Each structure stands twice: as C-alpha cells, then as structure tokens.
Amino acid sequence: MSKKWSISIPASTANLGPGFDSIGIALDKYLELEVELAVEWKIDNLSENLPIVPNPQDHLIVQAAQKTAQMHGLILPACHVKASSEIPLARGMGSSASAIVAGIELANQVLALELSSHDKLKVATLMEGHPDNAAASIFGGFTISSSAENGEIHVFHAYHIDASFVLFIPNFELKTEAARNVLPESYTRKVSAQASATANLLTAAFLSQSFEQAGIYMEQDLFHEPYRLDLIPQSREIKAQAKKAGAFGTCISGAGPTLLSLVQKGTEEEFVSKLNGIFPDFDLVPVTINRTGIVVSKNKKGSAILVH
Ligand code: HSE
Numbered sequence: 001m002s003k004k005w006s007i008s009i010p011a012s013t014a015n016l017g018p019g020f021d022s023i024g025i026a027l028d029k030y031l032e033l034e035v036e037l038a039v040e041w042k043i044d045n046l047s048e049n050l051p052i053v054p055n056p057q058d059h060l061i062v063q064a065a066q067k068t069a070q071m072h073g074l075i076l077p078a079c080h081v082k083a084s085s086e087i088p089l090a091r092g093m094g095s096s097a098s099a100i101v102a103g104i105e106l107a108n109q110v111l112a113l114e115l116s117s118h119d120k121l122k123v124a125t126l127m128e129g130h131p132d133n134a135a136a137s138i139f140g141g142f143t144i145s146s147s148a149e150n151g152e153i154h155v156f157h158a159y160h161i162d163a164s165f166v167l168f169i170p171n172f173e174l175k176t177e178a179a180r181n182v183l184p185e186s187y188t189r190k191v192s193a194q195a196s197a198t199a200n201l202l203t204a205a206f207l208s209q210s211f212e213q214a215g216i217y218m219e220q221d222l223f224h225e226p227y228r229l230d231l232i233p234q235s236r237e238i239k240a241q242a243k244k245a246g247a248f249g250t251c252i253s254g255a256g257p258t259l260l261s262l263v264q265k266g267t268e269e270e271f272v273s274k275l276n277g278i279f280p281d282f283d284l285v286p287v288t289i290n291r292t293g294i295v296v297s298k299n300k301k302g303s304a305i306l307v308h
Pocket residue numbers: 014015020021022130132133176179180224254255
C-alpha cells in the first residue's frame with residue numbers, strides 16, 4: 001500500500017499585547033498538506049495564501065522537514081506535497097510557523113520519528129527564533145512558552161478558554177523581520193517591570209476567562225505595540241473604533257499587520273456589522289480558538305490522529 005499522510009496545522013495569533021514572544025492562541029484557519037513519497041520533491045499549491053517557490057529545496061516546509069531529518073541523522077526521502085492554506089502570508093497569523101510545523105510533522109511521519117510535541121517545538125523555535133506561534137500551532141488552544149538562551153524550552157497549554165475574536169486582516173503585508181527591526185534592544189527596569197506585570201495580569205485574566213479584564217491588559221503592552229502601531233496604517237483608529245463597537249480590547253496579532261479584537265461571545269457578527277465598510281483595506285473575520293493543534297491522518301481512510 002502506498003503511504004499517504006494528511007497533515008493539518010492551525011494558524012495562530014501571538015503576543016496578545018504584552019505576552020511578547022510568549023503567549024499564543026491557535027486559530028481555526030488551517031494549512032493542510034497531502035503528502036506521499038515520490039521520486040523527486042514537488043509542491044503543488046491548491047489554493048491562495050501559498051508562496052510560489054520555484055525550487056522545492058527553498059520551500060520553508062521542505063527546509064523544516066530536512067532540518068528535522070538532519071537533526072536525527074537521517075536523510076528525508078523526496079515527497080509530493082499538495083498544499084492548501086487559509087492563512088494569509090505575512091499578516092501576523094503565524095503562516096511561517098504553520099509551514100515550519102507542517103514540515104517538522106512531515107519528517108516526523110515519513111521517517112516515523114515519534115517526536116514529542118516538545119521535540120517539535122524545539123526544532124520550530126530554532127528555525128523561528130521564538131516559540132509563541134509554533135507552540136500554539138503544535139498544541140492548539142492557549143499557550144505560554146519561553147525559550148532560554150541555552151535552548152531550553154518551557155511550554156504551558158490550556159484548552160478551556162472560550163474566547164471570541166475578530167481579526168482585522170489588511171490587504172497589505174508586513175514582514176516579521178521589519179516589524180522586529182523597529183523594537184528597542186533593551187528596556188529600562190521600570191518599563192520591563194511594568195510590561196511584565198501587565199503580561200502576568202493578562203495571563204491570569206485569560207486563564208480565569210475574565211475577558212473584560214483581559215481586554216484592558218491587551219491594550220497596555222510596553223514591549224512592542226508602541227513601536228509597531230505606526231507601521232500599520234489606521235491601526236490606532238481601528239483600536240478606537242473597535243472599543244466603541246464593544247470590543248473588550250484590540251491588539252496587534254503577532255508582529256502585525258493584522259489586528260485582533262477580543263469580543264463578547266455571540267456578538268461577533270454584530271461587531272463586524274458595526275464596523276463594516278469603515279476600514280476598506282481590512283477584512284473583518286470572526287475566528288474561534290482551535291483546540292486540536294496538529295492533526296494527522298494516514299492513508300486517507302485512516303482516522304485523524306491528534307499528535308500532540
Ligand atoms: N512574537 C513575534 C513577534 C510574533 O512579535 O515578533 C511574530 O512572529
């Protein structure tokens with residue numbers, strides 16, 4: 001029987017304001033791969049939202065898969081990959097983390113590596129430089145992670161949080177590297193103590209599902225938002241209008257340029273209708289939290305397996 005795998009990886013939002021490079025939430029938008037062994041590498045794009053990469057060896061999915069194989073002293077056989085994606089590129093919805101996690105899972109399946117979720121997060125963090133998006137894509141749900149200078153990774157995940165979000169997805173891109181380049185190299189003790197206190201409060205508010213409070217802390221970040229908001233045209237107006245339309249809080253999703261509003265469950269459509277048309281460069285998209293993380297099914301007929 002020829003071997004085939006279907007791999008589904010959720011999108012993610014990161015930071016949630018003050019949880020810079022640490023907090024992530026998996027979202028119900030997906031990168032999906034159909035994989036089978038082949039004579040040479042081939043990647044077919046079956047949807048929009050995928051990069052056009054003439055040489056498969058330059059493709060992030062293949063690079064992540066090969067790095068995973070290499071780290072285990074193995075050579076990855078060539079595969080034919082059919083990809084489709086609902087995650088727009090360079091918008092702050094974790095498209096590159098999803099591609100990296102997809103590549104790691106591809107290698108895990110094809111080489112039967114039996115990697116733990118923690119192992120996958122280690123490889124993804126090596127490639128991305130920060131674990132927040134990848135942790136959410138791997139585990140699903142709400143994740144808190146950290147990566148230390150010595151390579152040690154810590155991660156906590158929670159699945160009970162029943163929050164509702166609306167994304168403001170712009171029709172323009174912002175590369176993460178450009179959005180990281182505007183950040184300061186260091187912060188004073190006063191600023192870092194305040195910023196970390198706000199992040200602690202945000203975490204406690206989410207974990208206890210106190211969304212009104214979470215919305216307040218989402219808007220009080222000192223680590224990155226003050227430096228990035230000006231890279232996103234209309235971001236300040238969107239934050240103000242979203243509040244008037246009933247959002248608990250609005251922050252930059254990941255490195256931007258998408259913005260994310262936390263809203264009362266059940267009010268998503270009403271919220272969108274209040275703001276529709278005001279920001280023509282932005283699509284307003286309600287999203288829910290994905291709670292599965294990576295899902296793999298084998299040989300099509302096989303049932304889906306949650307692999308974290
Ligand atoms: N934590 C990252 C950042 C997320 O804000 O730069 C984007 O990859």
